[in-house]
Amino acid sequence: MTAPTGLAGVPLSIEPLTKKDYTSDQEVRWCPGCGDYSILATFQSMVATLGIKRENTVIVSGIGCSSRFPYYVDAYGMHSIHGRAPAIATGVAMTRPDLNVWVVTGDGDALSIGGNHLMHALRRNVNMTIMLFNNRIYGLTKGQYSPTSEVGKITKSTPFGSLDTPFNPISLAIGAEASFVARSIDSDRKHLTEVLTAATRHRGTSLVEIYQNCPIFNDDAFETLKGPEGALISLRDGEPVLFAGGEYCVIRTDSGELKVSVTADVDPASIVVHDETRADPSQAFALSRLTEPGILQQAPIGIFRNVTRPAYDDLVRDQITDVRADDPTSALASVIAGGDTWEADEK
Amino acid sequence: MPETLPLRRVVIRFAGDSGDGMQLTGDRFTAETALFGNDIATLPNFPAEIRAPQGTLPGVSSFQLHFASFGIVTPGDVPDVLVAMNPAALKANLRDLPRGGVIVVDTADFTKRNLAKIGWASNPLEDGSLTNYSVHAIDLTGLATAAVSEFGLSRKDASRTKNMFALGLLSWLYSRPTDATFRFLGEKFAKLPVIRDANIAAFKAGYAYGETTEVFEVQYQVPPAPMPKGRYRQITGNLATAYGLIVGAQKAGMRLFLGTYPITPASDILHELSKRKDVGVMTFQAEDEIAAVGAAIGASFAGSLGVTSTSGPGVALKSEAIGLGVMTELPLVVVNVQRSGPSTGMPTKTEQADLLQALFGRNGESPVPVLAAKSSTDCFDTAVEACRIAVKYRTPVIMLSDGYLANGAEPWKIPNLDDIEQIEPGFATEINGEINGKPHFMPYDRDPETLARSWAIPGTPGLEHRIGGIEKAALTGNVSYDPDNHELMTRTRQAKIDGIVRDIPDLEVDDPSGEARVLVLGWGSTYGPIDASARLVRKTGRNVATAHLRHLNPMPANLGQVLTAYDRVLVPEMNLGQLATVLQARYLVPVSSYSRVRGLPISITELESDLISTIDALQEENR
CATH class of the missing domain: 3.40.50.920 (Rossmann fold)
Incomplete structure (x- = not known):
């Protein structure tokens, strides 16, 4: 067995590992019914299938409910400060190609206080996977609206309704030059496992937005999407974009826009065929815009974009390898000795 | 030939428009002087604006050099000699020149219009206002332009060689060796042979002008200063800091990782370290000061020596992350090259007003060792020491330098790196405790003497653990809100830093x-x-x-x-x-x-x- 591209350089485990190996001795302390439980369980099972050594996984988080995640995984981890996890993980990934690096963050942590770091990690394409738990609310600070809350949201800090336009994290990531962008949902373990596995295979920054229910402050935020009649638009590479059992589809209109239609009413040739590897990001971006900005009635899930682009940390290490002196110790001595020197005698 | 007069010390200030190349001229004169064996100290002084309007007072840039035949420690208060390349440079610096001081001034720009621009109604070179000084008014621009006429340069390019003409003239006046400057120009303009040759020609013309004209009655000789036996070079504080960080990390057997964001007057540390990939240094120019220190902490967590270099405003932004370093007890070196504040203050001017920020500028009880370099060369030793404390005690360390040390140059006795003590990171590789009879790694178990915690890096089998900014339970490092534990940990973190006193020399x-x-x-x-x-x-x-x-x-x-x-x-x-x-x-x-x-x-x-x-x-x- 060899490690996938995204994990090349990470040592492989001789013994097969299980979910239990990745379960720490810490009691999980999320609220009953929190979507984080199923994401944690899915992650622990998924990471055990990667075939890598347990001690070579590092999870860095910021602040928020989701950021408690590292404590519950028996690997190396850092629960850091608000919004900065991508920056800290960048330092880990650059210096250690033998590590499987993860960032766990939420909609407040990643998109509000840490927006700048997220954007630049994606731009650089540092080899790591970012799980963005999006519950569209601030949980840890007890229920204020977040940068993904719908306009008009009534919360403790917006008693007359929130006024600011929400971010679409997928659109944002594609705009920030991300090479791997996907979305999944806490309630679908199979789908989440597939997406996370694909994310680890990708070399560079993988952003996975995970719709996650907060039963306390924003319960059922994603309920309208679920069930056989729901409007989760599942993206499959190489396949036409059909959903709700094929009843609906996504077509490209004559003016070039993407639009949801009733499959029976359209010319089958106009149905969009998804290609996650397209170099041009415009179709992936257009698909991301099918997400309702307000109360969610429809949203695509799956991998929007998965393109090959050099990982920043690989380039950094390659550059050092290229210019590194054969004997760094003597090279250092000669650098320090400088060019123009003179000899002094005590006079 | 004029007579040669021995002097013990001279302070020269080169002043001109910020585009006139005064910093370069000063640097070259310094290099010649250092090679000659004088003791030196320099003070570059330049505006924050890259190119303020030409010929104006805010646009004046200067470089002061003190050199002597004995040991000196400062660039001197006031110049003995002022080289002024335009009226603004003369006006801005004249008040610092003591009576009897020497002025070498380029007359080319002394037009009515230029004088009016800086508020002079009449020409001081003609109206008798400089009678208290020894004035040498020379058309440096005209002479330089004439000296390079054969190279077919544009008028602008030709006149730009005036700084090399002035350097040649001063090099003659103070009997400086010139070979190194020719070598320097050869390297700097290797790809522009015409510019190289024109600059060399202007320099030689200036030197010859001093030798053949009778403008100067004397030529000065400042003999070499006695210095302890050894090989010397000149070095600025920022360069010495960069070298100290490299050597500190190397002595610990760790990779040096610099996460930083450009800021005056600290950027030269980044510039130097980004060149030093040849010795394995990794640098990261982050999106902001916070990401810079964050990446450095990440690198330290993963087993490198994380460093971040900045100035006061940057430290303000990094404060929360430094607190994370205190809580997670990871090595981190924060270099603050102080500048005048508050807020943006005066970015190119020096100050020491970030001491209380370094000592106390974080939330909570957040003790951090603080070291300050006393001279440009001392930046090397201080940086090595900062690395040593950071690694040995697993703590962020703040090293204070300032704009004056950062840009000023001194002769530096090149150290023998073998003489510098090794630093032992002592990474944990074994289980060091148990819980309920089961072996368990305790990341907050401490060395009884130093109180440094057990530091295991990712990839170490069996020692998987989690750390973070939330209060840690003693030993396990698990999240703890226990009142007694917080009291214990707060006092322990303080005791660890206080205990470093046993590791530092008494004040002499x-x-x-x-x-x-x-x-x-x-x-x-x-x-x-x-x-x-x-x-x-x-x-x-x-x-x-x-x-x-x-x-x-x-x-x-x-x-x-x-x-x-x-x-x-x-x-x-x-x-x-x-x-x-x-x-x-x-x-x-x-x-x-x-x-x-x-x-x-x-x-x-x-x-x-x-x-x-x-x-x-x-x-x-x-x-």
Whole structure:
């Protein structure tokens, strides 16, 4: 067995590992019914299938409910400060190609206080996977609206309704030059496992937005999407974009826009065929815009974009390898000795 | 031939428009002078604007060099010689020149219009206002342009060689060696042979002009200064800091990782370290100051030596992350090249007003060792020491430098790297405890002597653990809100930093007579002015003691004793008395604060006369 591209350089485990190996001795302390439980369980099972050594996984988080995640995984981890996890993980990934690096963050942590770091990690394409738990609310600070809350949201800090336009994290990531962008949902373990596995295979920054229910402050935020009649638009590479059992589809209109239609009413040739590897990001971006900005009635899930682009940390290490002196110790001595020197005698 | 006059010391200030190449001219004259074997100290002084409007006072850039046949510690208060390349440079610097001082001035720009631009109604070269000075008014631009006519340069390019003409002239006047400058120009303009040759021609023309004309009656000779035996080079504080960080990491057997964001006057540390991939240094120019320190902490977590270099405004942004370093007890070196504040302040001007920020500028009880370099060359030793403390005690360390040290140059005895002590990171590789009878790694188990915690890096089998910014349970490092645990951990973190006192030398007092009753206590870059003033005071037959702190936290064990051993303690600082405040709070002794916040080093002559008054007043009181 060899490690996938995204994990090349990470040592492989001789013994097969299980979910239990990745379960720490810490009691999980999320609220009953929190979507984080199923994401944690899915992650622990998924990471055990990667075939890598347990001690070579590092999870860095910021602040928020989701950021408690590292404590519950028996690997190396850092629960850091608000919004900065991508920056800290960048330092880990650059210096250690033998590590499987993860960032766990939420909609407040990643998109509000840490927006700048997220954007630049994606731009650089540092080899790591970012799980963005999006519950569209601030949980840890007890229920204020977040940068993904719908306009008009009534919360403790917006008693007359929130006024600011929400971010679409997928659109944002594609705009920030991300090479791997996907979305999944806490309630679908199979789908989440597939997406996370694909994310680890990708070399560079993988952003996975995970719709996650907060039963306390924003319960059922994603309920309208679920069930056989729901409007989760599942993206499959190489396949036409059909959903709700094929009843609906996504077509490209004559003016070039993407639009949801009733499959029976359209010319089958106009149905969009998804290609996650397209170099041009415009179709992936257009698909991301099918997400309702307000109360969610429809949203695509799956991998929007998965393109090959050099990982920043690989380039950094390659550059050092290229210019590194054969004997760094003597090279250092000669650098320090400088060019123009003179000899002094005590006079 | 003019006669050769021996001098012991000279201070030259080169001043011109910011586009005139004054920093380069000063650097080259410094290099020639260092190679000749004089002791040197320099003070570059330039506007923050890259190109302020030409010919205006805000656009004036200057470079001051003090060189001598004996050991010196400062670039000098005032110049003996002012080289002014335009009217603005003359006007901006004239007030610093003592009567009788030498002025070499380029007459080319002394037009009515240019004079009016800076508010001069008449030409000072003609109206007799400079009679107190020894003025050499020379059309440097015209002579340089003529000297390079054969190269077919544009008028603008030709006139730009005037700085090399001036350098050639000064090199002759002070009998400087010239080979290194030719070599330098050859390398700098290797791809532009015409520019290279024109600059060399202008330099030679300037040198010959001094030799053949009778403008100068004398040629000066400043003999080499005696220095301890060894091989020397010149070095700026920022370069010395960069080298110290590389050597510190190398001595620990760790990769040096610099996460940083460009900021004046610290950027040269990034520039140098980004070149040093040849010795394995990794640099990361982050999106902001916070990401810079964050990446450095990430690198340290993963087993490298994380470093971040910045100035005061950057430290303000990094404060929360430094606190994370305190809580997670990971090595981190934060270099603050201080500049005038608050806010953006004066980015290119020096100050020492970030001491209290370094000591206390974080939320919660957040002790951090603080070290300050006293001179440009001392930046090397201080940086190595900062790395040593950071690794040994698993803690962020703040190293304070400042704009004056960062850009100023001194001769540096090239160290033998084998003489520098190794640093042992002592990574944990074994299980060190148990819970309920089961073996368990305890990341917050401590070395009983240093209180440094057990540090296991990712990839170490069996020692998987989690750390973070939430309060840690002693030993396990698990999240803990237990009141007694927080009290214990708060006191333990403080005790760990306080305990570093056992690892630092006692404060040494320089009191040659042993009879001084006044102590001058400094820290950081005030070392030079304090030492120079004290020497002058002692020459008057008075006694004065001096001492200098490298370690600001913890402070040397004997400091309390030193403070009470003198009748008066004077603390000169380029701030409003920050060290003085700390000393009084901690040691309950009266100290006199001596504050100057002009964006410039403290004046030697002023400090000398103030010291004399203090000493004499004390004498009077006790009579």
